[in-house]
Amino acid sequence: MSEDRSEDKAVTSLDKSVDVPEQRAAGKTASAEVLLKVTGLKKHFPIKKGLLQRTVGAVRAVDGIDFEVHAGETLGVVGESGCGKSTMGRLITRLLEPSAGTVEFEGRDITHLGVGGMRPMRRDMQMIFQDPYSSLNPRHTIGTIVSAPFKLQGVTPEGGIKKEVQRLLEVVGLSPEHYNRYPHEFSGGQRQRIGIARALALSPRLVVADEPVSALDVSIQAQVVNLLDDLQTELGLTYVIIAHDLSVVRHVSDRIAVMYLGKIVELADRESLYKAPMHPYTKALLSAVPIPDPKRRSAKSRRILLKGDVPSPISPPSGCRFHTRCWKATDICKTQEPPLVALKTGHQVACHHPENAPDQAPGQQVLAQAREAVELVTVAKAEPEQPPDAPETAQDGPKE
Ligand SMILES: Nc1ncnc2c1ncn2[C@@H]1O[C@H](COP(=O)(O)OP(=O)(O)O)[C@@H](O)[C@H]1O
Ligand code: SF4
């Protein structure tokens, strides 16, 4: 049985021949190069019923999203379960066929490339999956699993596949001797390292990690996140990291996209998003993240609990999809979908009454239902609380 080798082991034995462009290897500063561009991307899964399997509706899993990922950066994608994050990840890596919109990689339209057309692109974009237990074939050795990408692509690295796989195992903090072992002999954290080694085998440019640490023990999560971070600096990788809460992506993301029911509702650089979130949903998500600084913890002891359930993506609410759960919702929110627009440099939000920015539809009356939309829970202090930006201030206009 393999012991849990120091999980926080530094990246070792990086082959000097790995091509790391200087500017990206220098740190996490993203370049201006747009590596991935997504425009109007949609995925509607048809719902079929009856003997004739007639289409009776659709799950609008991803419903029109636009974003770019710059070479060398990490884009974090967060949102509650079911909001379309995994579908988005599979669309951009072309494991799923989009229903509409375009995906461009390195300036090339790959939206409708078939398996053959995608094969050479597969070297450049890889995915790390959520569940390190089901994503590794239990009957294959670690050597077979990590060498699969070379065989699929018909690539023989210098020095042979076995030597390269053993080097990769070291890079991710495992031992070359693990080559002949089986997945069941490893802990969850180690299995995820094996998944990472497999994803890195062909030196991809873009790695999409779908909740890479959600299935792991909390004590191991930071080590795997740190490994991903180290590898990015060493190998000049670009990441899209998907998570269901903001705590995982907080330390590694340069920018963060917040998704709600198939849409991006806010997209901003990390500092701006954490310091001054503009979308009420982001504010609610942030209030659920533990604050590490004890001084700030006592000051910010309020949790915003959204009461309603996430509506079904089969028939999402009209207007702003968040209006059924938002404490600031007004009439316009029910009828007009707010577009995702930049209200500050590098900070896009889709909201008629944003936080920390001028109200886009001042003078509107907050809906009666909105007053019941959230519950405030005071965690440390026992003093009575006002709702977040109590309804009357929601109509006050600019707060800056
Ligand atoms: N293959 C599929 N067929 C039908 N519905 C799907 C399929 N994959 C995902 N969905 C639905 O799409 C929505 C978004 O799912 P998903 O992308 O997995 O969300 P997340 O990763 O944010 O939890 C969910 O309602 C889910 O049930
Ligand atoms: S204020 Fe209106 S537009 Fe903004 S999130 Fe709430 S419901 Fe949506």
Ligand SMILES: [Mg+2]
């Ligand atoms: Mg998912």
